Amino acid sequence: MTKKTQDLKPDTVLKNYWNNNEQFADLFNAVLFGGEQVISPDELEDADTEESSILEHREYA
Numbered sequence: 001m002t003k004k005t006q007d008l009k010p011d012t013v014l015k016n017y018w019n020n021n022e023q024f025a026d027l028f029n030a031v032l033f034g035g036e037q038v039i040s041p042d043e044l045e046d047a048d049t050e051e052s053s054i055l056e057h058r059e060y061a
Contacts, residue, residue, distance in 0.1 A: 019046075021041035021042070021044045022041045024039075024041070024044060025037075025039040025040060025041040025044065
């Protein structure tokens with residue numbers, strides 16, 4: 001029998017993790033603000049994670 005998590009790709013796992021506003025806020029508050037509750041989960045807004053961008057620089061493509 002195959003576990004459900006083995007069927008998920010790493011990108012899917014990360015998207016599911018970041019989709020949880022409480023987890024996002026906890027991690028960033030801990031790392032960026034030393035545990036101070038600066039980012040509130042209820043103030044976060046969803047964004048399309050399927051969008052991507054290409055940044056160009058004169059010396060790099």
